[in-house]
Amino acid sequence: MSKFKTINQKVDLCVVGGGLAGLCAAVEAARRGIKVALMQDRPMLGGNASSEIRMRIYGARERNNQETGIIEELLLNNYYRNTYKNFYIWDSIMWEIVKQEKNINLILNCSCMDAEMKNNQIISVTGWQTTTQLFHKVYAALFADCSGDSVLAPLSGAEYRVGHEARSEYNEDLAPVYADKKTMGMTIQLQATKTTEATTYIPPAWAEKYTKEMLPYRIPTMNKDEGPFNTGNLWFLELGGIRDGIADTEEIRDELLAIVYGIWDFIKNDPENKEKNANYSLEWIGFLPGKRESRRYLGDYIMNQNDVLSGGKFDDLVAYGGWFFDEHHPEGFRTSERPSVISPTPSPYGIPYRCLYSRNVENLFCAGRNISLSHVAFSSARVMGTCALLGQAVGAAAAVAVRHGETPRGVYRYYITELQQILMEDDCWLPGIKRQISTLTKDASLTSSEGNVDVLRNGHDRPIGNEDNGYNLKIGDYVEYSLSRPQLVRRVRFVFDSDLNRELLPCGRNMRSPSASQNFSKQAIKVPGTIIKDFRLILSMEDGKQKIIEITDNHQRLVYIDINMEVKSIRFEPLSTWGNAEAHIFSFEIE
Numbered sequence: 127m128s129k130f131k132t133i134n135q136k137v138d139l140c141v142v143g144g145g146l147a148g149l150c151a152a153v154e155a156a157r158r159g160i161k162v163a164l165m166q167d168r169p170m171l172g173g174n175a176s177s178e179i180r181m182r183i184y185g186a187r188e189r190n191n192q193e194t195g196i197i198e199e200l201l202l203n204n205y206y207r208n209t210y211k212n213f214y215i216w217d218s219i220m221w222e223i224v225k226q227e228k229n230i231n232l233i234l235n236c237s238c239m240d241a242e243m244k245n246n247q248i249i250s251v252t253g254w255q256t257t258t259q260l261f262h263k264v265y266a267a268l269f270a271d272c273s274g275d276s277v278l279a280p281l282s283g284a285e286y287r288v289g290h291e292a293r294s295e296y297n298e299d300l301a302p303v304y305a306d307k308k309t310m311g312m313t314i315q316l317q318a319t320k321t322t323e324a325t326t327y328i329p330p331a332w333a334e335k336y337t338k339e340m341l342p343y344r345i346p347t348m349n350k351d352e353g354p355f356n357t358g359n360l361w362f363l364e365l366g367g368i369r370d371g372i373a374d375t376e377e378i379r380d381e382l383l384a385i386v387y388g389i390w391d392f393i394k395n396d397p398e399n400k401e402k403n404a405n406y407s408l409e410w411i412g413f414l415p416g417k418r419e420s421r422r423y424l425g426d427y428i429m430n431q432n433d434v435l436s437g438g439k440f441d442d443l444v445a446y447g448g449w450f451f452d453e454h455h456p457e458g459f460r461t462s463e464r465p466s467v468i469s470p471t472p473s474p475y476g477i478p479y480r481c482l483y484s485r486n487v488e489n490l491f492c493a494g495r496n497i498s499l500s501h502v503a504f505s506s507a508r509v510m511g512t513c514a515l516l517g518q519a520v521g522a523a524a525a526v527a528v529r530h531g532e533t534p535r536g537v538y539r540y541y542i543t544e545l546q547q548i549l550m551e552d553d554c555w556l557p558g559i560k561r562q563i564s565t566l567t568k569d570a571s572l573t574s575s576e577g578n579v580d581v582l583r584n585g586h587d588r589p590i591g592n593e594d595n596g597y598n599l600k601i602g603d604y605v606e607y608s609l610s611r612p613q614l615v616r617r618v619r620f621v622f623d624s625d626l627n628r629e630l631l632p633c634g635r636n637m638r639s640p641s642a643s644q645n646f647s648k649q650a651i652k653v654p655g656t657i658i659k660d661f662r663l664i665l666s667m668e669d670g671k672q673k674i675i676e677i678t679d680n681h682q683r684l685v686y687i688d689i690n691m692e693v694k695s696i697r698f699e700p701l702s703t704w705g706n707a708e709a710h711i712f713s714f715e716i717e
């Protein structure tokens with residue numbers, strides 16, 4: 127029995143792990159009205175996306191497929207406030223979105239280390255908070271493991287798997303012939319900065335020593351345009367795939383430090399590099415390895431390579447992926463083979479809800495890189511844009527479960543349509559599914575200063591195939607809903623155009639957030655020019671009176687404006703954009 131105090135609390139949902147998956151789960155659940163505790167073992171949120179690890183957010187490839195919902199809200203806040211992609215500002219943006227939610231109790235610096243069970247349910251989890259020397263015990267109806275390493279699996283007895291399945295298990299041609307426990311390794315990144323004067327560097331005695339010949343497919347460079355295996359992004363400084371990616375983390379970190387300091391020595395002091403890189407200096411080296419792969423839960427469904435290849439057309443689709451199968455060599459930096467092999471996937475492909483909860487612990491969700499997938503499917507779905515969507519889906523599912531007194535599985539059985547509609551209302555795209563629009567919107571007459579605007583209430587909030595699903599408005603134009611009689615309008619919902627192709631590279635990848643190795647370029651980012659910045663709503667009442675609501679400095683895609691009045695008509699007028707001559711908008715609805 128410890129001499130330190132325990133703080134007890136009771137919530138509806140306890141999320142363990144505050145990477146992008148856990149963050150999105152907590153925020154979505156809180157906004158949907160349930161009480162949430164978010165327990166995170168680090169001083170900041172974001173996991174691999176945070177300034178402690180510095181991975182940039184990738185997601186579904188190809189045009190118009192970028193993830194929306196909470197991840198887009200975060201990125202648009204980042205565009206607005208973080209012009210030079212500073213990692214500490216990005217940390218604060220991830221932290222504030224959680225702190226602003228009154229329904230979330232954020233418990234930072236608190237490592238979950240125990241779970242209390244009753245039958246097949248978790249009753250409470252306990253974490254140790256290093257800053258306060260307190261234990262935090264959280265009782266909840268539901269738990270979501272977003273810890274990446276699936277800490278609640280061994281603590282609760284939930285079934286999980288590590289490593290590769292055999293090729294025959296799911297008939298996956300990218301899987302090895304025999305199953306094994308090998309994984310993708312962990313990485314420590316470095317970040318350089320450009321200097322006006324030449325700088326020198328003396329490596330520590332314990333750093334490894336490299337020549338060009340010792341780095342096949344891995345020549346580090348400060349010029350990101352020099353090619354994928356000759357690269358400014360040092361993701362391939364990777365180890366641990368043939369060891370235990372949890373138990374051996376401390377010794378793997380030490381070895382990675384010797385590698386990464388040795389690589390910086392190569393960049394600065396190798397005869398071919400010395401002059402070329404004289405004006406770069408070391409800005410940052412991480413001390414916390416970023417982990418790619420650990421335990422994966424076994425859910426009611428285990429998604430595999432063939433599901434991905436056939437587009438994931440599941441009835442219970444609640445998220446989507448669209449990254450390549452991106453398989454890293456388990457020996458990581460120590461193999462002379464290519465560090466990763468890329469194989470194509472469709473983009474997007476659907477991910478089913480049944481992969482997001484444990485099959486044997488009744489009240490346990492999972493989201494992020496630990497969901498119920500085969501290793502091959504995981505190699506695609508593990509990127510952070512996708513993990514954020516999975517988190518948001520779990521947050522919404524928890525709210526549905528609490529509302530109906532159900533388990534995660536019960537939500538699948540009885541409330542999957544409700545869950546899907548909630549996610550789409552919260553601006554998560556579910557490929558192939560249409561969002562229902564409100565009766566008020568359907569019944570009102572919709573007119574504009576120019577042409578047919580019905581596209582604004584068609585239930586699609588982004589371009590799909592050849593359909594733009596949007597409407598162009600010049601500044602000075604208007605769109606108006608008129609009601610047959612005065613009616614209470616609770617709020618107005620807009621989806622503006624945040625340019626889902628804004629950082630699409632020629633290879634079809636999206637680059638969305640600060641990146642460790644590319645900070646030195648200091649490229650400025652700004653709010654997409656397609657977003658409406660200032661606009662006005664004119665509400666007309668039965669007696670001829672009007673109320674004008676003016677919104678300034680909007681930089682979001684999904685925008686709700688509270689009305690709570692009986693009105694006869696509502697007119698929307700754009701006043702300015704963030705750069706484009708014409709405004710472009712996907713949705714304008716009244717509820």
Ligand SMILES: Cc1cc2nc3c(=O)[nH]c(=O)nc-3n(C[C@H](O)[C@H](O)[C@H](O)COP(=O)(O)OP(=O)(O)OC[C@H]3O[C@@H](n4cnc5c(N)ncnc54)[C@H](O)[C@@H]3O)c2cc1C
Binds near residue numbers: 172275
């Ligand atoms: C080196 C590297 C490069 C990558 N490159 C990219 C890339 O370029 N683009 C991309 O999109 N993806 C990339 N990925 C993949 C991606 O980063 C991960 O798959 C993703 O971060 C998973 O998100 P998550 O929220 O599930 O987990 P994580 O980001 O790992 O977050 C989990 C959080 O839970 C916390 N936690 C763990 N245990 C506990 C506990 N016991 N109690 C409380 N909290 C706990 C952790 O500290 C962490 O903050 C890369 C991964 C690595 C490691």
